[in-house]
Each structure stands twice: as C-alpha cells, then as structure tokens.
Amino acid sequence: MKAVAVATAAAALVGSASAHRNHRNAHQALFEKRGYAEGETCIPGCTTIWKTITGEATLHTPPPPPKPTATAWPTGPAVVPTPIPQVCPTPGTYTFPATTIVVTETTTVCAASTTELPKGTHTLGGVTTVVETETTVVCPYATQSTKDGVVTNVIETTTYVCPSAGTYTIAPITTTVSVPVTTVVIPVVTTVCPGTYTAPAVVTVVETSTVVFCPFESATPTFAAPAPPKETSPVVPVTPPKAPSGGLGGAGGKWAMTYTPYRPDGTCKEASEVLADCKSIAHAGFTTLRVYSTDCNTLPNVGAAAKELGLQLIIGVFVGKPGCDNGNPDVSHQIAAIKEWAQWDLVKLVVVGNEALFNGFCTVGQLKELIYRCKSEFGGAGYTGPFTTTDVVSAWLTQDVSSICDAIDVVACNAHAYFNANTYPSQAGPFVAGQLDLVVKKCGGNKPGYVMETGWPTAGVCNGVACAGPAEQAEAIKSIKETIGDRAVFFSATDDPWKAPGSCNCEQHWGCGQLFQ
Structure with a gap:
C-alpha cells in the first residue's frame, strides 16, 4: 500500500518515520493533539510552513559603509532574527550595539548556511527523508534561481515518489568548485518561532576589509494574546x-x-x-x-x-x-x-x-x-x-x-x-x-x-x-x-x-x- 507523507525538514522526517513503529513500546502517542475541525488549527512551534517565496537570503539590506568606531547597525527594525551582515570596509574598531526583535507569529524564510568545499563537484542541501515503504513525499526545499545574472534564494515545493524503503535526498543543489578550497553559501528553509530574540552588543577590531555577522543568540517565548x-x-x-x-x-x-x-x-x-x-x-x-x-x-x-x-x-x-x-x-x-x-x-x-x-x-x-x-x-x-x-x-x-x-x-x-x-x-x-x-x-x-x-x-x-x-x-x-x-x-x-x-x-x-x- 502506498503511503503519503509531508516532509518539512530532515530531522522531522527522520523522526516521523520511526516514532510510531510500536504502540506497545511507545504508547503510540495516545494523547497526541492536533487541529481537529475545519477552522481549528495550531500554529506550528518550529516546523516549516511551506509556500513559494523569494528574497535575499538574510532579508536585510546592508547599511552603507561605516567609518572606524562608528555604529554599523542597520536602520529600522529587523524582520526576523537571522544573522545580519555588517560591512567593515577598512581597518579599525567597529561597535554593533545590542538589539531586540519580537516575533509575534511563526515565520518561514529562506536563509543561508555556509560550508567549506575542496575542488570538485559537490551535491549539497536538499531535504533528507527516511521511508519504510513506497511513499509519496510532498516537501518544501530551498534552492537558487538565476535571472538576468542575479542569483536569488527561493523556497519551492516538490512531489517525489520514494519507490521503496530507504533514505532519499530530495532537491539537492550541485555546485562545482574550481579552486583548492572555498566557502560556498547554501540556501536553507528556516522557521522562526514566536518569541523575543536578543543580539548582544559586539565590539570587533578588523585589520582588513571584512563582513561581520551578528547572530541572535537567545529567544524567550512571548505568547501574549x-x-x-x-x-x-x-x-x-x-x-x-x-x-x-x-x-x-x-x-x-x-x-x-x-x-x-x-x-x-x-x-x-x-x-x-x-x-x-x-x-x-x-x-x-x-x-x-x-x-x-x-x-x-x-x-x-x-x-x-x-x-x-x-x-x-x-x-x-x-x-x-x-x-x-x-x-x-x-x-x-x-x-x-x-x-x-x-x-x-x-x-x-x-x-x-x-x-x-x-x-x-x-x-x-x-x-x-x-x-x-x-x-x-x-x-x-x-x-x-x-x-x-x-x-x-x-x-x-x-x-x-x-x-x-x-x-x-x-x-x-x-x-x-x-x-x-x-x-x-x-x-x-x-x-x-x-x-x-x-x-x-x-x-x-x-x-x-x-x-x-x-x-x-x-x-x-x-x-x-x-x-x-x-x-x-x-x-x-x-x-x-x-x-x-x-x-x-x-x-x-x-x-x-x-x-x-x-x-x-x-x-x-x-x-x-x-x-x-
């Protein structure tokens, strides 16, 4: 018999394939709750809500080049707490003050991940799923779209038939590296949950032109209604x-x-x-x-x-x-x-x-x-x-x-x-x-x-x-x-x-x- 599954992310898929194998051992989640009738839904905690979207990987516009010792934080509130790139064009001391972002609803964005690769052709990204039988998987995946020489990260959806039991990687990206070692950017589907996110103050000294990423390190749930x-x-x-x-x-x-x-x-x-x-x-x-x-x-x-x-x-x-x-x-x-x-x-x-x-x-x-x-x-x-x-x-x-x-x-x-x-x-x-x-x-x-x-x-x-x-x-x-x-x-x-x-x-x-x- 064919099974139909919805894939959201690698970890979630692996868990869903193995979590319900034995009722006697795991109690088959007797009390698992869900959205029930029409109009009854639950905003996911940290699972991916999939739809086709486009945009820059960080969803932020970099600020103009700063002078040494100047504040280089972008103007205006950030949309979601993804790491914000700060351009340090010349040697000097840069101060990035602390900031707080409040996210009031679950938001899905196309963010970026980096990895170092040696020379050669590599297959990266995609969504990995483990199935126990022939299964049709509908899943979101992050990829890149090129138009007029501009590369944009996007989230798309795909339907894939896993013909038999096994581990499958769906919609990966193939990239070729021509130098001995280089760092490449991989688009990934990222979900931001409701909460208050804080990026601490950062003072950094740079000796050459560089880009500094200021990550948000913590999130405190904020569930005010x-x-x-x-x-x-x-x-x-x-x-x-x-x-x-x-x-x-x-x-x-x-x-x-x-x-x-x-x-x-x-x-x-x-x-x-x-x-x-x-x-x-x-x-x-x-x-x-x-x-x-x-x-x-x-x-x-x-x-x-x-x-x-x-x-x-x-x-x-x-x-x-x-x-x-x-x-x-x-x-x-x-x-x-x-x-x-x-x-x-x-x-x-x-x-x-x-x-x-x-x-x-x-x-x-x-x-x-x-x-x-x-x-x-x-x-x-x-x-x-x-x-x-x-x-x-x-x-x-x-x-x-x-x-x-x-x-x-x-x-x-x-x-x-x-x-x-x-x-x-x-x-x-x-x-x-x-x-x-x-x-x-x-x-x-x-x-x-x-x-x-x-x-x-x-x-x-x-x-x-x-x-x-x-x-x-x-x-x-x-x-x-x-x-x-x-x-x-x-x-x-x-x-x-x-x-x-x-x-x-x-x-x-x-x-x-x-x-x-």
Whole structure:
C-alpha cells in the first residue's frame, strides 16, 4: 500500500518515520493533539510552513559603509532574527550595539548556511527523508534561481515518489568548485518561532576589509494574546436525550478523567502507584476513569483501584498504525485481554477506536465491522452496556459515517478548544459543547452525546487568541466544567513528560487534575 507523507525538514522526517513503529513500546502517542475541525488549527512551534517565496537570503539590506568606531547597525527594525551582515570596509574598531526583535507569529524564510568545499563537484542541501515503504513525499526545499545574472534564494515545493524503503535526498543543489578550497553559501528553509530574540552588543577590531555577522543568540517565548472581547455569543448546545444502560455522565460539572498508567519516563507504573493516582482522582470528585488500551496491566491494576475506590471505568480498544483490519494482532490481543478480565460491573462504556478515522487507521467500513465484532465478543462474555467510538469533529463531519452511527449506542467526540485559533480560554466550554452538538446532529440527533477528551494545556505556543498557560488552563477548565462538565471526560490527570513536545510545544502539558483538588 502506498503511503503519503509531508516532509518539512530532515530531522522531522527522520523522526516521523520511526516514532510510531510500536504502540506497545511507545504508547503510540495516545494523547497526541492536533487541529481537529475545519477552522481549528495550531500554529506550528518550529516546523516549516511551506509556500513559494523569494528574497535575499538574510532579508536585510546592508547599511552603507561605516567609518572606524562608528555604529554599523542597520536602520529600522529587523524582520526576523537571522544573522545580519555588517560591512567593515577598512581597518579599525567597529561597535554593533545590542538589539531586540519580537516575533509575534511563526515565520518561514529562506536563509543561508555556509560550508567549506575542496575542488570538485559537490551535491549539497536538499531535504533528507527516511521511508519504510513506497511513499509519496510532498516537501518544501530551498534552492537558487538565476535571472538576468542575479542569483536569488527561493523556497519551492516538490512531489517525489520514494519507490521503496530507504533514505532519499530530495532537491539537492550541485555546485562545482574550481579552486583548492572555498566557502560556498547554501540556501536553507528556516522557521522562526514566536518569541523575543536578543543580539548582544559586539565590539570587533578588523585589520582588513571584512563582513561581520551578528547572530541572535537567545529567544524567550512571548505568547501574549489580546484581551478577550467584553461580550461573547456562546454556542448554545442542544440538550441530548437521556443515556441508555442506567445513564452515563456526572453531576456538578464532574464525571470522568482520562488516565494512563505511565511514569514520567514512559515506563509502566506498579499497582501501588496506580492506586495512589486513582485515589487523587476520586478525591477530586470524579466517578469515572477513561482508559485507552490494555497495555501496562491497565485493566488489572486500574480495575482493582476502581473497585476499591468505588469508581467506574470507560475502557477502550485502541487502534494504532497496524490498522483496523480484524486480522490486526494488536487489536485481537486487546479484545482477548478484555474478555479474560471481564469485570463488567465496573464498565460503563466501551470505546472502540480513538481518532482512528482521523489518523487513517480505519476506513468507515472497517471501523463499523470492528465495533460489531467487539459487540459480539464482549456481549458473549457478559457485557450488556453501551458501545461507541470517538474521533475528532472533522472526521465525523467530512465522511459518510451513517453506518458507524447505526453501530454505536452513544455518540462521542474529542474536542479541544485550544486548537481553535479564535477561541479564548473563557469560551472553551461553549466551543466544546457546540462541537459535540455538531456530531450528535451528524448521527441524526436521536442518540446522547459525550465528549471523550477535552482540556487545555499549561504550556505551548499561542494559537491565535488561544494561549497556553496555568491561568489560561484554569479559566478554560472552569468554562468547560460549567458548560458541559457533566458529559465530558477531562484530559488529563497529569502531565506526560514522556511524550514529544509536538508542533505546538504543548503535548507534555495537559495535566489538569490539580485544578479539581
């Protein structure tokens, strides 16, 4: 089967090719967040936004030749904090004062890198990617365009078919050096993240004509958002019908919390550690825990803690990269483990798949068949409660999911207001409620709806007016709790330091349990 990937930079490509190979070892990034519905996007942290642009490599106009001891800093603010070339045409002492540049949004530029090369023909630059199968890669790359004798660095995009597994360098530049050793300039795609950048003061003494580059050495994130409007028009959700099987949901803005038994380094917690975590969640007033899979002895350990503390469980069959086919041994292993455990008195809901449609792990038909398979196998083992699947809102709205709607007993989605650039923390609750309402209506409006993941990060980039931070999280969680907390699973009990930061620099920082203590 062919795969389609988007290449952004060499390091990112190598990481994406290897980071999701084994769900059991790396937990398959169970909580990885993304932009979900139409209009929901996250400004990348330091990944490349590709488009065709042209311009000088540094995007700065050099100042006129200075006199010795004179300030040679360019006039006017710099566009982005790329090293600024300063021309020192004669011997003398030159002073370049400190400067500060504030970048308010992620900016992609065509910058320059230098290297020394011996005499001969060399292949440089390009984008390196590692693929595990035949893959079509769409990627940006930096190159040079010559017109009327003027060489300009530009960013272009290309589509390349990697015919088989291997390492490929896409769109490199070939250059010929005719002298023994020379320094050449290579255009590179460079992304500048939001932040405050500082170039310290520099005093240099030169003996010959030269060019001095003054780099920006540090960046402090600056994620200030404009104040929210005084008046808002919250989305008023449709009141759903009552839930089947004795009722799902909570009271007082609290129902369920997501939980995974991983230590900060990603290793599995012991039963005693799991019990301590669950005691904290129960003490905060939650009645239900949502778990995603059966790895790390989740069901025996969390189940035992739940029984001791009087908690209920939402259990899951997690579908990862191997896919949704009924022959997937990982899925079969989870189904067998759940049937062997069979503590049905603790189970309030079974969730088959978490964002499996959005990730392309299941087709609609495959997911429907897997839901029916789980209904048959778990029903035969004694479970009589409801089933559902959960996905991001865009996955529900952009596909014909009528057969899935027929298969599930309750409707569910994952909705995170942080990924909508127009939503302030104070508006998180109405936003999440409105997203669930869309999914309930997509399935005909006659089944109850629940949010299986919702929260707000304490750290990460500003996504429009949606900024991460402890105060912002507290405001967002309060809004969600007051608006839809009785029908929502909060995400998550603790931070996840074992995860990669992600494009929004937020993946490790969704722990919100402390707000309920």
